[in-house]
Amino acid sequence: MLNLVLFGPPGAGKGTQSQKLIEKYQLVHLSTGDILRGEIAGGTALGLEAKKLMDQGLLVPDEVVIGMISNKLDANPAVNGFIFDGFPRTVAQAEALDNLLQSKNTAISGMIALEVENDELKKRLLLRGKDSGRPDDQNPEIIQKRIDEYNNKTAPVANHYKGQQKYQGVYGIGAIEDIFNNITAVIDQY
Template sequence: MRVILLGPPGAGKGTQAQRLVERHGIPQLSTGDMLREAVAKGTEIGRRAQAVMDAGQLVSDEIVIGIVADRIDQDDARKGFVLDGFPRTVAQASALEGMLQERKLAIDAVIEFKVDEQRLVERIEKRARETASAGLPVRKDDTPEVFHRRLREFRQATAAVSPYYRDRGLLRQIDGMAPVDSVTAEIEDALKGRVGA
């Protein structure tokens, strides 16, 4: 089972990705984590990424796809994987599709979390207040200013990825504002007809 989770920051992708990991025994692939791991291990692609970052530049799609390719070739990803927060652009989606085709693989389903942005902002602000009142450090991403910027970035780049997958018959939209267990049930229902879930 190869699944992509799409949606704005704070929509619950990470929570639902973990539930898919537990239920189906497949790894969650986060490009940020994979990038850090490749750099730490000093792989060829990791060294290329490190050189780009040291120069203060963004890592190219080619390098990110290389890191994803290296990761899905590992044993634990043979049964499938959950991609959380990637691809972020149509160019990345196209490159991912090409890389998977080279391996005679394909994405089984793309789940998009539809959300009410105002309620999402309120959810993030509430999380920040609860974290602060518990005496814990608030995530940098949970400040209203940063969160609004991330939402704008999502709308500008990532929102175009949905039509790409809709045109391929892979996209299923779910209500990301529903209770967590309801979202999980809706995801499992969406996967039933697409993969051996």
């Protein structure tokens, strides 16, 4: 089973590359952002709580996210694998994900990290905010807070996977197809 963590700061291109990887490798996409936005759109209690936190650029509690991921894994027992987009975001989440996958007799195959400079991230997110209507992509202060959250809490997750020799950085600026080809060259080594 091919289980990938697609990693990078907000605006690095994870969503764009995820779609291409899903098609090529026939993976199930597990985007915690999409799962949470679905809960928000559905007006569930979890969705309302998550919206409050997300609108402030903060993270949703680990146990909630791990529970949602476990349900998604159980709902897709006979697949080629999963691509984790936007998760794990903390070392604690990475450890919880490793434990969850181990309990299901599988593991993370590798982490692909899209590397993009902060100025480019801000530019991409503001452009996306104009098109998507997402409030967290329209406010420069919230964008900066999200990037800071990533740098302070999420970037250390890379060390978790480096320690397992599962980390590979890929430069995330350039033509979408070139970035995709660089990612697939890494994946094809697994």
